Amino acid sequence: MGDFLPLTPSPPHPLFPRGTMQPSIGVTVAKGFRASGVACGLKKTGARDFALVVSDHDCVCAGMFTTNRVQAAPVLYDQATLAQNSDAIRAVVANSGCANACTGDAGLADTRATAAATARALGCRADQVLVLSTGVIGQRLPMEKILQGISLAAPSLNDEGGDDASRAIMTTDTRPKVFAVRNSQYAIGGMCKGAGMIHPNMATMLAVITTDAKIAPELLARALRSAVAVSFNRVSVDGDMSTNDTVLVLANGASDCEIHTTQHVAEFTHALTQVCTDLAKQIVRDGEGATKFVEIVVTGARAEEEAVRVAKAIANSPLTKTALYGGDANWGRVVAAAGYAGVAVEPAQMQLWFGAVNVFANGMPTQFDEADSARAIAGADIAIRLDLGQGAASATVWTCDLSHDYVTINGKYRT
Amino acid sequence: MGDFLPLTPSPPHPLFPRGTMQPSIGVTVAKGFRASGVACGLKKTGARDFALVVSDHDCVCAGMFTTNRVQAAPVLYDQATLAQNSDAIRAVVANSGCANACTGDAGLADTRATAAATARALGCRADQVLVLSTGVIGQRLPMEKILQGISLAAPSLNDEGGDDASRAIMTTDTRPKVFAVRNSQYAIGGMCKGAGMIHPNMATMLAVITTDAKIAPELLARALRSAVAVSFNRVSVDGDMSTNDTVLVLANGASDCEIHTTQHVAEFTHALTQVCTDLAKQIVRDGEGATKFVEIVVTGARAEEEAVRVAKAIANSPLTKTALYGGDANWGRVVAAAGYAGVAVEPAQMQLWFGAVNVFANGMPTQFDEADSARAIAGADIAIRLDLGQGAASATVWTCDLSHDYVTINGKYRT
Numbered sequence: 001m002g003d004f005l006p007l008t009p010s011p012p013h014p015l016f017p018r019g020t021m022q023p024s025i026g027v028t029v030a031k032g033f034r035a036s037g038v039a040c041g042l043k044k045t046g047a048r049d050f051a052l053v054v055s056d057h058d059c060v061c062a063g064m065f066t067t068n069r070v071q072a073a074p075v076l077y078d079q080a081t082l083a084q085n086s087d088a089i090r091a092v093v094a095n096s097g098c099a100n101a102c103t104g105d106a107g108l109a110d111t112r113a114t115a116a117a118t119a120r121a122l123g124c125r126a127d128q129v130l131v132l133s134t135g136v137i138g139q140r141l142p143m144e145k146i147l148q149g150i151s152l153a154a155p156s157l158n159d160e161g162g163d164d165a166s167r168a169i170m171t172t173d174t175r176p177k178v179f180a181v182r183n184s185q186y187a188i189g190g191m192c193k194g195a196g197m198i199h200p201n202m203a204t205m206l207a208v209i210t211t212d213a214k215i216a217p218e219l220l221a222r223a224l225r226s227a228v229a230v231s232f233n234r235v236s237v238d239g240d241m242s243t244n245d246t247v248l249v250l251a252n253g254a255s256d257c258e259i260h261t262t263q264h265v266a267e268f269t270h271a272l273t274q275v276c277t278d279l280a281k282q283i284v285r286d287g288e289g290a291t292k293f294v295e296i297v298v299t300g301a302r303a304e305e306e307a308v309r310v311a312k313a314i315a316n317s318p319l320t321k322t323a324l325y326g327g328d329a330n331w332g333r334v335v336a337a338a339g340y341a342g343v344a345v346e347p348a349q350m351q352l353w354f355g356a357v358n359v360f361a362n363g364m365p366t367q368f369d370e371a372d373s374a375r376a377i378a379g380a381d382i383a384i385r386l387d388l389g390q391g392a393a394s395a396t397v398w399t400c401d402l403s404h405d406y407v408t409i410n411g412k413y414r415t
Numbered sequence: 416m417g418d419f420l421p422l423t424p425s426p427p428h429p430l431f432p433r434g435t436m437q438p439s440i441g442v443t444v445a446k447g448f449r450a451s452g453v454a455c456g457l458k459k460t461g462a463r464d465f466a467l468v469v470s471d472h473d474c475v476c477a478g479m480f481t482t483n484r485v486q487a488a489p490v491l492y493d494q495a496t497l498a499q500n501s502d503a504i505r506a507v508v509a510n511s512g513c514a515n516a517c518t519g520d521a522g523l524a525d526t527r528a529t530a531a532a533t534a535r536a537l538g539c540r541a542d543q544v545l546v547l548s549t550g551v552i553g554q555r556l557p558m559e560k561i562l563q564g565i566s567l568a569a570p571s572l573n574d575e576g577g578d579d580a581s582r583a584i585m586t587t588d589t590r591p592k593v594f595a596v597r598n599s600q601y602a603i604g605g606m607c608k609g610a611g612m613i614h615p616n617m618a619t620m621l622a623v624i625t626t627d628a629k630i631a632p633e634l635l636a637r638a639l640r641s642a643v644a645v646s647f648n649r650v651s652v653d654g655d656m657s658t659n660d661t662v663l664v665l666a667n668g669a670s671d672c673e674i675h676t677t678q679h680v681a682e683f684t685h686a687l688t689q690v691c692t693d694l695a696k697q698i699v700r701d702g703e704g705a706t707k708f709v710e711i712v713v714t715g716a717r718a719e720e721e722a723v724r725v726a727k728a729i730a731n732s733p734l735t736k737t738a739l740y741g742g743d744a745n746w747g748r749v750v751a752a753a754g755y756a757g758v759a760v761e762p763a764q765m766q767l768w769f770g771a772v773n774v775f776a777n778g779m780p781t782q783f784d785e786a787d788s789a790r791a792i793a794g795a796d797i798a799i800r801l802d803l804g805q806g807a808a809s810a811t812v813w814t815c816d817l818s819h820d821y822v823t824i825n826g827k828y829r830t
Contacts, residue, residue: 070754070762102750102762104779137747138780318733318817319825326826332552335517339485347485347517364519365553402733404822410734411741 025162026178029189030212032056032254035161037168040149042097042135042142050149051094051168053208054122054157059250060214061089061130062221064228066245072101073111074131075244081115081127086217089250090124092208093153094132094169095146096193099244102138110141117147121154132206134171134193134244166191169206172409177282181271186213186255188268190275192247194235194283205232207247207279213268214253216260223269224249231276234308235284236315236399247276284398289406292324293381299394300387306343307395310388313341314397321402324382329373331359338386349389354382440577441593444604445627447471447669450576452583455564457512457550457557465564466509466583468623469537469572474665475629476504476545477636479643481660487516488526489546490659496530496542501632504665505539507623508568509547509584510561511608514659517553525556532562536569547621549586549608549659581606584621587824588701594693596686601628601670603683605690607662609650609698620647622662622694628683629668631675638684639664646691649723650699651730651814662691699813704820707739708796714809715802721758722810725801728756729812736817739797744788746774753801764804769797 180189190209355376595604605624770791
């Protein structure tokens with residue numbers, strides 16, 4: 001089917017020069033999807049807070065959800081709905097400003113009412129509508145505003161509406177997050193929001209991905225699990241896991257390109273992973289208060305799972321994250337975090353690099369130049385590589401620094 | 416043997432009115448111990464940075480150490496020394512300003528040389544001296560300064576030197592930390608330092624506890640394990656585990672009170688736990704950037720271990736800690752943290768209190784008054800109680816908030 005070309009907002013890809021294509025439309029890149037994003041008063045600022053993504057055809061759909069024991073009403077609802085209907089989904093309705101978590105049976109009834117009202121507006125069944133919510137925990141959905149949102153969003157649906165939709169799901173995000181790839185036959189595009197409560201195993205992270213490929217439910221679910229494992233589950237902003245994390249992928253088959261051979265599935269999975277990885281990295285880059293994007297690569301592990309554990313321990317270490325914020329190449333904190341990851345690492349076998357600067361080997365700091373290591377972490381993009389010297393497995397995790405602004409944002413989130 | 420009376424610095428205990436007793440002398444409260452704390456140039460500020468604690472008699476000694484796979488030279492040395500000699504320890508020598516971690520064989524040789532030089536100055540064997548180091552990781556001990564420290568500290572030893580010693584082990588601590596208890600027959604007193612890299616399973620935490628009770632090595636080791644499990648291992652400042660954590664307890668038997676009956680052992684363990692708990696709480700109160708002391712009590716768990724896991728998840732949640740810093744009674748973040756603790760909690764069974772205000776029950780927020788909950792977390796001491804509604808086990812964990820100052824302190828620690 002040929003190579004997948006990324007449709008990145010910037011710089012424009014040569015095959016999709018600015019003007020001829022709007023890669024920012026994310027979920028509406030694939031054929032047969034329309035979207036909209038409107039304001040219905042959930043956000044005090046009057047900004048867009050209500051999004052709708054609709055397919056003209058029934059969609060095969062797969063979802064992955066937070067593993068938190070405390071799950072928001074829409075998470076419970078979507079899981080139950082997908083268990084009954086994973087091949088005729090028509091719409092995803094999403095609101096920001098209110099997470100509808102810890103709201104009990106009443107909250108679940110609100111989610112059901114949201115799906116039912118959306119279905120009425122679109123002329124489909126309620127069990128063809130999935131619901132996403134993000135925002136403050138423990139407050140009931142203001143249903144009159146939700147109904148207002150539906151009445152505004154449904155007539156606004158259009159095939160370039162992905163941009164508006166991606167803005168409507170933002171909370172403390174400072175910018176919308178979209179990405180898409182396509183080859184000669186089909187496209188995969190998505191949007192997501194993140195910012196806080198971002199942690200391995202999903203986050204206050206909502207993502208909706210659409211494709212016009214044709215694929216069976218079990219193949220789509222498997223591709224999504226594979227893609228999420230190395231993308232959304234490899235990012236961390238603050239180590240907190242949310243009650244609302246959801247990734248949905250909808251395949252409407254509008255391209256008539258059927259994904260069934262082993263090679264097709266591999267290509268599709270690779271392309272879906274590309275989309276998920278780019279979206280996940282965008283979440284980290286826009287982490288609450290983040291001033292630096294940090295890629296942590298752990299190599300030389302005995303097993304991938306061990307590499308992941310070490311990389312995540314480093315990614316979640318407040319001391320490492322504050323040091324990076326302060327521009328302090330404090331390799332000792334990285335080594336110490338690796339030491340408490342619960343993996344049998346051996347300091348004498350470990351080697352650590354900040355960028356290209358090898359700062360640690362043989363259980364000791366190398367004779368590196370402090371100016372070089374400081375330069376290696378001075379920019380907005382930092383690469384840390386730790387070789388454990390124990391095997392051939394590796395893993396990559398993305399995180400950001402921990403700044404004064406993170407504390408400011410989260411000290412006063414509700415007020 | 417009668418009740419143990421705490422010797423707290425303030426307010427003075429009626430039996431030890433100010434002037435007749437100096438409870439601030441910590442490790443020199445028990446008979447037969449002398450200490451000193453001097454400046455040998457490890458700290459740029461010229462503050463005390465070198466401490467010595469010496470017993471006039473051989474001591475039974477027990478130690479607990481960081482479980483980090485990356486262990487500092489003094490941690491390796493002390494464990495090896497105690498494995499050979501746990502009943503004839505004479506001295507503990509401690510420096511701040513340099514952790515002697517990630518310094519390889521040379522660092523281990525420096526620790527051995529420190530012990531040997533201290534032994535020469537005191538007229539004992541090198542294997543009777545234990546070594547503690549705290550400070551920056553990855554730098555060699557400046558041995559000429561260490562030798563200078565020994566030559567200054569040895570002649571300064573005195574039986575009220577515990578205060579000086581407790582000041583000499585401070586790093587980013589803002590105040591010394593000592594505590595002691597005594598009954599009619601013997602005393603237990605200690606000092607510690609903490610501040611950063613504080614996390615369950617020990618921390619950049621050094622503690623030295625002395626007692627003039629007479630006790631066998633295996634009984635002392637068992638009492639220490641029991642005491643540390645519910646004190647030092649129940650505090651968290653930032654979730655980072657250090658390379659240097661050490662708790663040592665030395666018993667020199669100078670009181671002639673022998674601890675051997677079951678009741679004696681229980682009393683001794685209780686008193687040791689009191690000392691460890693008070694010291695551990697002092698570490699949290701003086702956590703880097705801390706503005707609030709938070710006691711998290713989890714009740715209604717099926718097992719103590721599950722209560723600990725839930726309490727620690729809450730204690731380590733950056734979102735919870737920043738909310739408390741900001742005075743935001745954001746119960747949703749507490750509930751969410753409980754949800755990802757890896758324990759099969761059920762939101763509908765959980766009840767949460769800030770102080771006396773029940774904010775969450777039946778899977779939902781209660782009809783509490785926001786002003787009441789805000790008042791409950793407005794002070795410097797915050798009590799959070801979460802009942803899981805699943806059993807009879809409970810656990811208490813202490814932590815602090817996450818403030819702008821934490822970020823400031825750790826963004827620039829080395830410079």
